[in-house]
Each structure stands twice: as C-alpha cells, then as structure tokens.
Amino acid sequence: DAGELVVGPAAGTDESRAGDGSRAIGDRAADGPLEIREDAAFAAIDGEVVAVGPTDEITREYPPESAATAIDAGGNAVVPGFVDPHTHAVFAGDRSDEFTAKLRGKSYQEILAEGGGILRTVRATRAASDATLRENLRAHLDVMLAHGTTTVEVKSGYGLDAETELRLLEAIDRVADAHPIDVVPTFMGAHAVPEGREADEYVDRVVEEQLPAVAEQGIAEFCDVFCEADVFDVAQSRRVLEAGEAAGLTPKIHAEEFTRLGGAQLAADLGAASADHLLHATEEDAAALAAADVVPVLLPATAFGLGEAYADARAFLDAGAPVALATDFNPNCHARTMEFVQTLAAVEMGLTPAEALRGATHDAALSIDREDGTGTLREGAPADAVVLEAPSIAHLAYRFDTSAVDTVIKAGVEVDP
Numbered sequence: 508d509a510g511e512l513v514v515g516p517a518a519g520t521d522e523s524r525a526g527d528g529s530r531a532i533g534d535r536a537a538d539g540p541l542e543i544r545e546d547a548a549f550a551a552i553d554g555e556v557v558a559v560g561p562t563d564e565i566t567r568e569y570p571p572e573s574a575a576t577a578i579d580a581g582g583n584a585v586v587p588g589f590v591d592p593h594t595h596a597v598f599a600g601d602r603s604d605e606f607t608a609k610l611r612g613k614s615y616q617e618i619l620a621e622g623g624g625i626l627r628t629v630r631a632t633r634a635a636s637d638a639t640l641r642e643n644l645r646a647h648l649d650v651m652l653a654h655g656t657t658t659v660e661v662k663s664g665y666g667l668d669a670e671t672e673l674r675l676l677e678a679i680d681r682v683a684d685a686h687p688i689d690v691v692p693t694f695m696g697a698h699a700v701p702e703g704r705e706a707d708e709y710v711d712r713v714v715e716e717q718l719p720a721v722a723e724q725g726i727a728e729f730c731d732v733f734c735e736a737d738v739f740d741v742a743q744s745r746r747v748l749e750a751g752e753a754a755g756l757t758p759k760i761h762a763e764e765f766t767r768l769g770g771a772q773l774a775a776d777l778g779a780a781s782a783d784h785l786l787h788a789t790e791e792d793a794a795a796l797a798a799a800d801v802v803p804v805l806l807p808a809t810a811f812g813l814g815e816a817y818a819d820a821r822a823f824l825d826a827g828a829p830v831a832l833a834t835d836f837n838p839n840c841h842a843r844t845m846e847f848v849q850t851l852a853a854v855e856m857g858l859t860p861a862e863a864l865r866g867a868t869h870d871a872a873l874s875i876d877r878e879d880g881t882g883t884l885r886e887g888a889p890a891d892a893v894v895l896e897a898p899s900i901a902h903l904a905y906r907f908d909t910s911a912v913d914t915v916i917k918a919g920v921e922v923d924p
C-alpha cells in the first residue's frame with residue numbers, strides 16, 4: 508500500500524559495533540568500484556529510495572516507529588538487489604544426463620549436432636502446456652528472489668517457431684505480472700537452427716514471420732541471437748538484429764562463446780545493449796565494445812559447467828568497459844543465484860568482491876538499459892535491496908556453500924519468497 512515506508516537502519520546503531528561493518532551503496536564511483544558507506548541507512552517511500560545517509564540522520568528524519576516497515580540490519584551489510592541480465596529460464600524438460608555425458612568428454616556442440624542440447628529442450632518445451640511453462644518459470648524466479656535477485660532478464664528461444672516463441676513470451680509476461688521480481692523479456696527465436704532446416708531459410712522465418720508477430724504481441728524488449736560456428740554466422744546474426752531493431756527491439760548477442768566469429772564487433776557496429784559470453788574475445792573486441800558503449804556480460808557459471816576457460820574480465824575493465832555478470836541459467840547451466848556467480852567471478856576471473864558486486868548490480872542493470880538507478884541504492888532508485896547475514900560485502904563471494912542473503916526487499920517491501 509502507498510504510504511511512508513522506511514527501510515532501515517541498514518547500519519547498526521550499537522556503539523560497540525560501529526565501524527565494523529561495511530555498508531555498500533552500489534554505483535559507479537570515480538575512485539573505486541563501489542561507494543561503500545559505513546554505519547549508513549536508507550529510507551524508501553512508494554518503492555523508491557528517498558534518502559541515504561548516516562543511520563542517526565536517516566532515523567531522525569524517518570523514525571522507524573512510524574514506518575510501515577523498519578528493518579535493522581544490526582551491523583550487517585546491505586547491498587542493492589542483484590540484477591541477473593541473462594537467463595533462459597522458461598523451458599521444460601531435464602538435461603542432467605547431458606551433464607554426465609559432458610563429464611565423460613562429449614562437447615556441447617557435439618550434443619547439439621546430434622539433436623540434443625537446445626533442440627532437445629525445444630522438443631520438451633513445445634510439448635509442455637502453458638501452465639507447466641509458467642509453473643516452471645515461477646519456481647525458478649522464486650529461487651532467484653530468495654537469493655537476492657530483484658530484476659531478471661528472461662529470453663524465449665526454446666520454441667523456434669512463431670507459435671511457441673509467442674507462448675514463451677506470454678508465459679514470461681503472465682508470470683512476471685504476479686511475481687515480485689522485475690522481469691525483462693527478450694525474444695531469441697534465433698537461438699538454434701531447428702531440426703531439418705537450413706540456417707538461412709530459418710533466419711527468413713525469424714525475420715518475416717516471428718519478429719512481426721513478436722512486435723505485434725508487444726511483450727519483448729530485446730532481441731538476441733546465438734552468433735556461433737554452425738549456428739548463426741555474423742551476416743545471419745546481423746539480419747536478425749537489424750530486423751529486430753526495425754521491429755522496436757534493442758539488440759543483444761551471444762558472442763565469441765566457443766569460437767571467435769565476430770559477434771562482438773557486430774555488437775559494437777550495431778550499438779547493441781550488450782555482448783554476452785565473450786570467452787574468446789580479444790583485446791580489440793574489448794576496446795570496440797568499450798568505444799561503442801556495449802556492455803560486456805560475462806557468464807562464469809557457463810564456463811564452470813562446461814569446463815571451459817573463463818572470459819578475461821580484467822581485459823574488459825582495462826579497456827574501460829563496465830563488466831556485467833549473469834547466471835545464464837538454462838538447462839546447460841543450472842545456476843540460478845548471483846551469489847554463486849560472484850564467487851566464480853572472484854575466484855576464477857580475479858575480480859575483487861566489490862567489482863563482482865558491481866557487476867551483479869549496477870553494471871548488470873546497464874546491460875539491460877535500466878538506467879533509473881536500478882542496481883544502486885541512490886536517491887531516486889528503486890528500493891530493491893538485500894540485507895546480508897554478514898558484516899561485509901566480501902562475504903558474498905567468500906561464502907560459497909550457503910547463502911549470505913538474510914532479507915530481500917523489493918520496491919521497499921520485505922519479500923517472503
């Protein structure tokens with residue numbers, strides 16, 4: 508309900524604990540990856556942060572006793588809600604046996620070439636009812652929310668025909684309507700070439716049939732394509748993304764995942780919102796993305812699950828680009844928490860916990876064009892926050908077996924996932 512809402516104090520007011528806990532307020536700060544305030548609190552009204560400052564000042568101006576909700580973090584850290592800007596969370600079926608096959612040495616692309624992988628999920632998804640698709644997605648979003656994700660991008664792409672792609676976008680829309688998480692829908696009809704089809708001919712279907720129907724449906728905001736050897740080449744990817752743009756959808760791209768094909772340069776050329784994966788991107792690719800303001804989205808859980816070498820996160824930071832992180836949750840990468848991703852980013856890609864947190868919040872929001880303060884706790888930002896059961900943000904990456912998330916706040920309200 509509308510009304511005055513105070514969330515805080517984020518910082519402990521107990522003198523004996525003063526100073527021993529960091530309070531993280533995410534944003535691009537000139538002198539560091541995150542602006543972190545000690546003993547701070549924030550207040551929110553109508554789902555929006557209205558004040559951030561020292562706990563005593565905030566509680567004087569917004570007395571906790573008169574607030575609809577007042578949360579004392581008791582000296583623990585409070586961070587912006589996580590933003591997961593790359594998932595394929597709407598699907599049916601199970602591919603755990605492929606994981607076992609991959610452990611025995613089979614490659615992702617071999618499985619796909621044999622009609623498994625994405626194509627297998629397509630068969631299961633086409634056969635599933637709308638209710639099942641919605642129920643599956645809702646269950647995944649529940650887990651994400653419980654682990655601190657307050658905004659998530661979800662791609663279609665397990666339909667590969669107009670009818671099913673529209674059903675997937677409809678499922679995303681219906682579930683999003685009834686869920687606290689903010690959901691950003693992406694159309695990815697060009698996720699794989701359907702069985703028995705040629706890539707060029709299928710791109711015709713995406714461009715002439717699927718995209719007009721998706722535009723008319725009016726749910727999707729972005730258009731994505733899997734630019735990869737034996738999937739869609741650069742010219743085909745360009746066709747899809749340009750047609751998407753003409754239909755009002757902002758381009759995104761799966762680029763340089765298994766081979767360096769030129770997807771990052773294409774993203775720079777088109778001014779895409781993001782280029783994702785980038786395991787095989789070069790320094791020139793990083794420079795091109797930075798110059799074109801395309802956000803690199805790194806997906807360390809995918810590399811982890813496939814046993815591939817990680818993307819070179821430092822190269823993108825050195826090139827002056829932000830580095831966003833995402834789960835890439837899909838049947839090939841059963842990772843739903845941004846906590847796990849931050850651990851991998853720190854341990855395997857050499858980011859500091861603060862850099863990883865920025866990638867999981869502010870920079871992730873940039874990669875889905877959310878520039879309203881999402882992923883920060885600045886004044887005017889959505890009041891999406893996570894209270895940790897730990898005194899410092901380092902615990903997010905450091906504690907890798909159980910969750911460090913204590914309380915999740917979405918639009919100023921404590922959620923009970």
Ligand code: NIG
Nearest residue numbers: 624625733809835837838839
């Ligand atoms: O981002 N690379 C393409 N798409 C997904 C995998 C989808 C699948 O295997 O089902 C990805 O990793």
Ligand code: FE
Nearest residue numbers: 593595761835
């Ligand atoms: Fe993906």
